[in-house]
Amino acid sequence: MSEPVRIVEKKPIPSDAIVVQGLPDVGLVGLIATAHIVSQFNLQEIAYVDSNLLPPIVVLHNGLPHSPLRIFSNKNLIAVISEMPIPADAVQPITQALVNWVESKKAKMTISIGGMPVPDRQDIKDPKVFGAASNASALKMLQEKGVDILREGYMVGPQALVMRYCAERNLPAIALLAQSFYNYPDPEAAAAAIKELTNITGLKIDVSQLLEKGEEIRLKARDIMKRTQNEMTRMKKSREYDLPLYV
Amino acid sequence: MSRRRRRSIFDLMSEYMEDFRTWAEEMIESMIAERPSWDVRACCLEPLCNVFVTIDEVVVTADLPNTNPESVRVKAVGEDLIQIKAEMKRKLRFDDFGITHRKGEFSYFRCQVRIPVPVDTEKMKIDFKRGVLEAHLPRKRSYDVKVR
Numbered sequence: 463m464s465e466p467v468r469i470v471e472k473k474p475i476p477s478d479a480i481v482v483q484g485l486p487d488v489g490l491v492g493l494i495a496t497a498h499i500v501s502q503f504n505l506q507e508i509a510y511v512d513s514n515l516l517p518p519i520v521v522l523h524n525g526l527p528h529s530p531l532r533i534f535s536n537k538n539l540i541a542v543i544s545e546m547p548i549p550a551d552a553v554q555p556i557t558q559a560l561v562n563w564v565e566s567k568k569a570k571m572t573i574s575i576g577g578m579p580v581p582d583r584q585d586i587k588d589p590k591v592f593g594a595a596s597n598a599s600a601l602k603m604l605q606e607k608g609v610d611i612l613r614e615g616y617m618v619g620p621q622a623l624v625m626r627y628c629a630e631r632n633l634p635a636i637a638l639l640a641q642s643f644y645n646y647p648d649p650e651a652a653a654a655a656i657k658e659l660t661n662i663t664g665l666k667i668d669v670s671q672l673l674e675k676g677e678e679i680r681l682k683a684r685d686i687m688k689r690t691q692n693e694m695t696r697m698k699k700s701r702e703y704d705l706p707l708y709v
Numbered sequence: 710m711s712r713r714r715r716r717s718i719f720d721l722m723s724e725y726m727e728d729f730r731t732w733a734e735e736m737i738e739s740m741i742a743e744r745p746s747w748d749v750r751a752c753c754l755e756p757l758c759n760v761f762v763t764i765d766e767v768v769v770t771a772d773l774p775n776t777n778p779e780s781v782r783v784k785a786v787g788e789d790l791i792q793i794k795a796e797m798k799r800k801l802r803f804d805d806f807g808i809t810h811r812k813g814e815f816s817y818f819r820c821q822v823r824i825p826v827p828v829d830t831e832k833m834k835i836d837f838k839r840g841v842l843e844a845h846l847p848r849k850r851s852y853d854v855k856v857r
Contacts, residue, residue: 581761584838646757646772646841677840680774682806684757685746698727 466515467559469533473508477568480663481540483560485620486547486690488577488699489642490683492621494652495575495659496543498672505534505541511559515552521545531556539665540569547689548620550696557623565633571600572628572635573662574621575655577642578612579702589641589651591658596628596635604636607662612639614706618699636662645691647683649676749813754801756793756818762826762848769822769844775799776818778837783844785830786821793842794819 484496499505510529520527530546548556564572578592593609594617595601604611617625621637628635638658642651653669660667672679746755757772773781773795780796795818803811828846836843 584836584841584843643772643841645759646770650839677774678805680772680840681754681801684754684772687757688746 465559467511467513467555469509469559469563470512470529471509473506473535475508475567476535476537476540478570479535479538479540479567480665481542481564481569481572482659483542483572483574483620483624484576485542485544485574486686487619487621487694488579488644489640489646489648489651490687490690491577491640491642491648491651491655492575493543493545493686494647494649494672494679494683495655496541498652498656498669499539499659499667500534500541500543502667502671503536503539505536505539507532508535508540509533511556513552513556513559515549515555517546517549519546540567546686547693550693553620553697554623557620558627561624561627561631561633565631570634572596572624572633573659574624574635574637575652575659576619576621576637576639577644577648577651578639579644580641583641583643583648586641589648589654591638591640591654593658594625594637594639596625597632600634600636604662609638609658609662612637614708616701616704616706618701619694619697638662645687645694647680647687649673649679747813747815748819749811751817751819752813752815753794753817753819754815755820756795758793758820758822760822760825764848766848767824767826767828767846769793769824769842769846771818771820771822771842772840773818773837773842774840775801776840781835781837781842783833783835783842785833788827788830789824790821791824791830791833791844791846792819792821793844795842 482496482499484492486493511531519530521530531544534541592612593604594612595604625635625637638655640651640655642648649672653672656667656669759770761768771793775797776795777798782794784792786792797816800814800816802814827849829849832847834845
């Protein structure tokens, strides 16, 4: 029987790289931020994800078909983006396959970018970014960099599972979650998350273009946002609002 | 030895209701033919919308990028239906989305939103911040009961 999730490598994969993941989620924060990083560093496609758990979709760019779930890279940075929401049923096997792959490539660190829904987002000028970590050393690094820590609560979705699988294997991983709209594309939140990523990694990423193109991104991202919302409902994303019980 | 937390009947009911709601939504979705978020004949795009029901009011929001607040119109088109329309600052064509195999241009956002509980549409209040429309509709508090 073939593997349910296959990562097909097209070019040599760098080791000791920082892996940035931006899968569609709240406000498409991770996807918008990671797509901007791919564009800023002119990263090249090095691999893609193939799985019979994904819908039968290809994305056409300049007349050529591509997998919607692709991996880009240069020498020291790897970026994972998906141009379609990951179906709720496929989130677990796909994130597990991605973490296996990241481990096999001996990545320096995995950074998942995402949004944290806040009901009064319209009133927030500068979204705050919160961090979570897979192990004590990654958490210490976040604290040393002055990142606000997500101390208690629930995480749901791709970033949650990346953290869990990385924690299981003691792989360094962090999640950067920017305050955002729940189901409206949020380029400002993506820019805030990138600024925090810059602070943590030292990568120089200019967000001015991203902010200038904010309205255009919001227009273009409507359909993927709508489909992502459907998948978020299926994976019970609203549980992130729940208050945790510790006894 | 770890002890599993016992779930109360309320937890089980809540989970059952959530599963039922997801199933019902999926059923409805599968029965309704999907349509695009654009309408070339009406030259409009459908905005992303949200409806929140609180104890006092229903809040409808809509994401309206590329629009001016002055062009936004919200009107009640029934007791439980409001229409949102907003003119775009700049007309959009399929070309702007990189699509060359379709023709058409869009000058408006337009959608109709159904309100799930009785509201007083005449007391509706509108805000527009960061390109997001927010319509506040106070909930009706009293009901006339017909005497048989």
